[in-house]
Structures are given as structure tokens and as C-alpha cells.
Amino acid sequence: xxxxxxxxxxxxxxxxxxxxxxxxxxxxxxxxxxxxxxxxxxxxxxxxxxxxxxxxxxxxxxxxxxxxxxxxxxxxxxxxxxxxxxxxxxxxxxxxxxxxxxxxxxxxxxxxxxxxxxxxxxxxxxxxxxxxxxxxxxxxxxxxxxxxxxxxxxxxxxxxxxxxxx
Amino acid sequence: xxxxxxxxxxxxxxxxxxxxxxxxxxxxxxxxxxxxxxxxxxxxxxxxxxxxxxxxxxxxxxxxxxxxxxxxxxxxxxxxxxxxxxxxxxxxxxxxxxxxxxxxxxxxxxxxxxxxxxxxxxxxxxxxxxxxxxxxxxxxxxxxxxxxxxxxxxxxxxxxxxxxxx
DNA sequence: ATAATAAAAGACCTTTATTTCTTTAATGTT
DNA sequence: AACATTAAAGAAATAAAGGTCTTTTATTAT
Numbered sequence: 001x002x003x004x005x006x007x008x009x010x011x012x013x014x015x016x017x018x019x020x021x022x023x024x025x026x027x028x029x030x031x032x033x034x035x036x037x038x039x040x041x042x043x044x045x046x047x048x049x050x051x052x053x054x055x056x057x058x059x060x061x062x063x064x065x066x067x068x069x070x071x072x073x074x075x076x077x078x079x080x081x082x083x084x085x086x087x088x089x090x091x092x093x094x095x096x097x098x099x100x101x102x103x104x105x106x107x108x109x110x111x112x113x114x115x116x117x118x119x120x121x122x123x124x125x126x127x128x129x130x131x132x133x134x135x136x137x138x139x140x141x142x143x144x145x146x147x148x149x150x151x152x153x154x155x156x157x158x159x160x161x162x163x164x165x166x
Numbered sequence: 167x168x169x170x171x172x173x174x175x176x177x178x179x180x181x182x183x184x185x186x187x188x189x190x191x192x193x194x195x196x197x198x199x200x201x202x203x204x205x206x207x208x209x210x211x212x213x214x215x216x217x218x219x220x221x222x223x224x225x226x227x228x229x230x231x232x233x234x235x236x237x238x239x240x241x242x243x244x245x246x247x248x249x250x251x252x253x254x255x256x257x258x259x260x261x262x263x264x265x266x267x268x269x270x271x272x273x274x275x276x277x278x279x280x281x282x283x284x285x286x287x288x289x290x291x292x293x294x295x296x297x298x299x300x301x302x303x304x305x306x307x308x309x310x311x312x313x314x315x316x317x318x319x320x321x322x323x324x325x326x327x328x329x330x331x332x
Numbered sequence: 333a334t335a336a337t338a339a340a341a342g343a344c345c346t347t348t349a350t351t352t353c354t355t356t357a358a359t360g361t362t
Numbered sequence: 363a364a365c366a367t368t369a370a371a372g373a374a375a376t377a378a379a380g381g382t383c384t385t386t387t388a389t390t391a392t
Contacts, residue, residue: 025283026284027349028285030284031284051368062350063352071369084358100297119194119197129329138307138308230381234341253390
């Protein structure tokens with residue numbers, strides 16, 4: 001039960017304390033998706049498969065919520081899956097080369113990288129909003145990273161305990 | 167009617183096209199708040215006041231929604247207001263020195279600058295998530311700007327047509 | 333005092349995002 | 363063939379954010 005300072009938007013619902021709430025540039029779905037893809041890429045290879053139950057338990061993501069996300073990843077060719085006993089999710093030939101931006105496109109789209117940070121309809125580089133240039137700098141830095149970083153890289157770094165999936 | 171690529175989250179509701187939807191690190195409330203504060207700071211000085219109607223018309227923000235935001239800004243001392251005929255909102259002695267982060271604290275809180283980008287509960291610098299360091303870099307760049315930039319600066323830049331409120 | 337004006341306040345409604353539940357289909361095992 | 367297992371699919375529920383409406387209160391002008 002950690003006490004935090006909340007903005008008016010949040011104060012409404014969590015009046016005095018908050019256990020957990022996500023504030024990010026990205027949706028929860030995206031976070032779950034790249035964690036689950038990396039986990040699957042590391043474990044579901046050479047015929048081995050990872051079941052939804054395993055994924056959801058290991059990664060602490062709600063079972064059915066993750067199910068929908070995995071579904072979407074398979075539909076978009078990021079991963080493969082088989083049904084039935086000993087079925088599950090596994091990496092395909094392109095999984096390791098998947099860039100994070102590919103997954104973001106599936107989960108969140110890329111409006112984040114095209115739209116005005118302040119929600120001004122007619123904001124553009126020639127007629128910038130109050131934060132246009134500053135935000136563009138920050139955002140494009142992130143975009144560059146997402147466009148380059150692959151699941152392979154995340155897997156390697158996880159293997160070396162430089163980063164963590166859980 | 168612009169056609170855009172949407173993520174699964176959005177695809178649900180806007181099937182084929184989207185007129186306008188905000189994707190940002192910030193809430194709409196924050197965007198409205200800094201635009202309205204800057205506008206008021208520029209026009210509501212030396213006894214002059216800006217009415218809610220004027221603000222909402224000029225800035226194209228829904229009247230009642232902006233009302234709530236202005237209320238909150240006044241309550242937190244960013245602006246002052248008077249009721250009654252010829253009432254309205256106006257800058258006080260500290261308005262011009264208000265930093266953008268002060269307004270963000272009121273509208274969104276600062277969880278954005280403290281929390282894991284992927285929503286991992288136990289992510290921290292020593293046990294970083296897949297994007298921890300990259301996101302920290304991007305985010306802290308933005309934080310630095312918000313912590314330094316003042317309403318005074320936004321007003322001046324608007325005056326010089328370097329940036330735009332509408 | 334009365335009427336007019338405009339912000340404050342809070343209840344309420346809508347949209348978007350997240351999460352859960354239930355059913356169906358596919359696959360492998362016996 | 364019958365059964366167990368597991369993903370797929372989609373409907374439904376819940377939560378959060380965004381936005382609207384109505385009432386109240388304070389102020390000013392007449």
C-alpha cells in the first residue's frame with residue numbers, strides 16, 4: 001500500500017492510495033506482447049512450445065488477456081501456435097528478427113509517432129504547438145530504438161541477465 | 167476522412183477511418199491546461215480577465231471540460247479567477263513563473279516519470295525491464311524540458327509566432 | 333434589493349481500454 | 363472412436379478517461 005501523488009485524472013478513482021496503475025507512452029498490451037514474445041522466443045524453439053498457461057503464470061499476465069494478445073501476434077505472423085495436447089506457442093523463422101516497432105504497430109499502432117502531443121488538430125512542424133519540437137525529439141529517439149531493436153537482442157540480453165522479463 | 171493504420175486496441179472502435187484520436191505521453195487535460203494557462207497569461211493581465219467562454223471558443227476546447235480544468239488550475243494557484251459579471255480568469259504573480267511540470271503534476275501526476283514503461287511491477291534500474299534504460303533516456307529528456315520551461319517562455323514564443331496556441 | 337453574469341461544484345453520460353468468461357475448434361493420446 | 367488438452371474466437375463485464383449538464387454561489391451593475 002504505497003502512497004503516491006496523483007493527477008486530477010486519477011484522483012477521481014484512487015482517492016488515497018494506489019496499488020498499481022500504468023502511465024506510459026505505451027499500452028499495457030504492448031508491454032505484455034513484447035515480454036511474451038521474448039519469453040516464447042527463448043523457450044519455444046526447436047519443436048518446444050510454451051503454453052498460454054505457462055506464459056501467463058511466468059509473466060504474471062491475466063490468462064485470457066494474454067490469450068487475446070497472443071492470438072493477435074500469431075495472426076500477424078510474429079509467432080506460431082498449434083492447438084491440442086502439447087500445443088502452445090513457438091517462434092517461427094522470423095520471430096527473432098522481429099523489430100519492436102512491428103509489435104507496436106500490432107498492439108498500439110503508430111499514431112503516437114505522428115500526432116501532436118497536446119492533441120492540437122492543426123499542429124505541424126511549420127506551425128508547431130507549445131511542445132512540438134521538444135516532444136518530437138524525445139519521441140523520435142524512442143522510435144529509432146524501437147525500429148532497430150529486435151526480439152533476438154532482447155533474448156540475448158535477457159539470457160545475460162542484463163534485462164529481465166519478470 | 168483520413169485513413170490511418172491502427173493498432174488492435176483502436177481497431178475495435180474505428181474500423182476503417184479515424185477523424186481524430188489522441189495518442190501521447192500526456193492526457194488531453196494536460197494539453198488543454200497548458201494552452202489555456204498560456205492564453206490566460208497573455209491576455210488576462212493588469213486587471214483584464216478572460217472568460218471561460220472566450221477560452222473555450224478561442225482554443226476550441228469543450229466549454230464544460232475546460233471549466234473543470236480551469237477550476238483545478240485556480241485551486242492549485244496557477245491562475246486566479248473571479249465570479250460574476252466581467253469575471254473570468256487572470257494571471258497572478260506566480261503564473262508566469264509556473265513550470266510545465268507544475269501543471270503536469272496537477273493534471274496527470276508524475277507517475278509517468280517514475281513507472282516502468284512496460285507496466286512491470288518490479289522493474290528498477292538494477293533489475294531493468296526490456297526497455298527500461300531506453301525509455302528512461304527518452305522520458306528524462308522530456309522531464310528536463312518540462313522542469314525548466316515556464317509559461318513566461320511559452321508566452322514569449324507565442325508572441326513571436328515561434329509556437330502556436332491554436 | 334434585484335437581475336444578470338460568470339465561475340464553482342458535482343452528478344452524470346459516453347467512449348476507450350482492459351479484463352474476464354464462455355464456447356468452439358483443432359490436435360494428439362489411449 | 364472417445365477423451366483430454368490447448369489455442370481461437372467472440373461476447374460481455376469492468377475500469378478509466380474524456381466530456382456534458384444542471385445547480386449553486388459569488389459578484390457586479392442597475
